Amino acid sequence: MADANARISDIVGSNDVVLFMKGTPLFPQCGFSSRAVAILDHCGVGYESVDVLQDMEIRQGIKAYSDWPTIPQLYVKGEFVGGSDIMMEMFEAGEMQALMDEKQVAKAS
Numbered sequence: 001m002a003d004a005n006a007r008i009s010d011i012v013g014s015n016d017v018v019l020f021m022k023g024t025p026l027f028p029q030c031g032f033s034s035r036a037v038a039i040l041d042h043c044g045v046g047y048e049s050v051d052v053l054q055d056m057e058i059r060q061g062i063k064a065y066s067d068w069p070t071i072p073q074l075y076v077k078g079e080f081v082g083g084s085d086i087m088m089e090m091f092e093a094g095e096m097q098a099l100m101d102e103k104q105v106a107k108a109s
Helices: 003-015 031-043 057-065 084-092 095-102
Strands: 017-021 050-051 075-076 081-083
Touching: 003 057, 017 031, 031 084, 081 084, 081 095, 084 095
Parallel strands: 017 050
Antiparallel strands: 017 075, 075 081
16 A cells, blocks of 8 residues: 555646546546546646546555545645535635636646
8 A cells, every 4th residue: 555655645746636536537437527527627727637447556545545435536736625526516616716726727738
């Protein structure tokens, strides 16, 4: 698990926005991941995605890393933001875009 933690730390630390999800942004493998992708796409920010279905160590490790039991999980500038429901609440309240602006996240290219 230490190896998974180190890999997750590296991914989170080297990208402004990271979405740990089931599937890929083009082919999400669950509704929650699909919703998370739609929110990030609507915000127009660049982000890295990690398909937890391709790596069981990451799939289990991310839950321990964040102390959060579900996937997807969003990290912005190294900080855990939450899962799909929290992302949706923040988006509907205008807080997701505000967070991206406040953290000066680069727009998608």
